[in-house]
Amino acid sequence: MVYGALLQPGRRRAMTRLAAAPGERILEMGVGTGLTVRRYPAGCHVTAIDVSAPMLDRAARRRARHQTGHLHLCRMDAMRLAFPDATFDAVYVPYLLNVVPDPLRAAREAARVCRPGGRVVLLNHFDRTYESDASDRVIGRLARLLSGVNWQLALEPLLAASGLRAVSVEPVNIPRVSAVVVCVRP
Numbered sequence: 001m002v003y004g005a006l007l008q009p010g011r012r013r014a015m016t017r018l019a020a021a022p023g024e025r026i027l028e029m030g031v032g033t034g035l036t037v038r039r040y041p042a043g044c045h046v047t048a049i050d051v052s053a054p055m056l057d058r059a060a061r062r063r064a065r066h067q068t069g070h071l072h073l074c075r076m077d078a079m080r081l082a083f084p085d086a087t088f089d090a091v092y093v094p095y096l097l098n099v100v101p102d103p104l105r106a107a108r109e110a111a112r113v114c115r116p117g118g119r120v121v122l123l124n125h126f127d128r129t130y131e132s133d134a135s136d137r138v139i140g141r142l143a144r145l146l147s148g149v150n151w152q153l154a155l156e157p158l159l160a161a162s163g164l165r166a167v168s169v170e171p172v173n174i175p176r177v178s179a180v181v182v183c184v185r186p
């Protein structure tokens with residue numbers, strides 16, 4: 001429920017901002033069960049990674065159902081990507097940074113594998129990018145309790161340390177506990 005329907009508005013907005021175009025090379029980090037796989041247009045070359053084999057199995061079944069043959073799935077650690085620098089035109093990081101042990105390392109990897117001038121789209125909860133303080137605190141406590149997510153991730157230091165430049169930050173979901181952050185890789 002939490003990672004499916006409730007967080008789907010954020011995924012939709014993030015995919016709109018990612019604006020993947022035919023011919024582009026796209027990396028999705030932490031693809032999970034593949035809730036966004038059918039939203040990539042035919043003709044773009046999508047590689048989606050996750051550290052969990054069961055998640056990748058579910059994503060593969062979803063890919064088969066939607067016949068999205070242009071999507072390649074790989075088991076890989078987001079904090080140690082096996083791609084050369086500047087491999088992708090765009091990198092999409094949905095709901096991953098709150099669950100990895102070292103979010104900065106994952107963000108740096110996203111920046112490294114994106115070509116200069118390319119875009120990195122983060123979809124995540126970040127401290128102080130939301131509108132609803134009270135509900136955010138309650139949800140944060142629940143999320144930490146139930147799944148151990150890191151609810152205290154500050155956006156500005158993360159961007160500064162990873163070398164990414166934000167061009168827009170949009171609060172998303174209801175309540176607005178997540179943000180779509182569109183970044184450019186300088």
Ligand SMILES: C[S@@+](CC[C@H](N)C(=O)[O-])C[C@H]1O[C@@H](n2cnc3c(N)ncnc32)[C@H](O)[C@@H]1O
Nearest residue numbers: 030031032050051052055076077078094095100
């Ligand atoms: C909260 S889920 C989000 C899944 C998907 N992006 C979505 O929007 O539904 C986080 C995903 O990140 C994956 N993950 C956790 N740590 C990871 C790591 N170090 N490298 C790659 N994937 C990781 C998990 O297996 C899980 O599929």
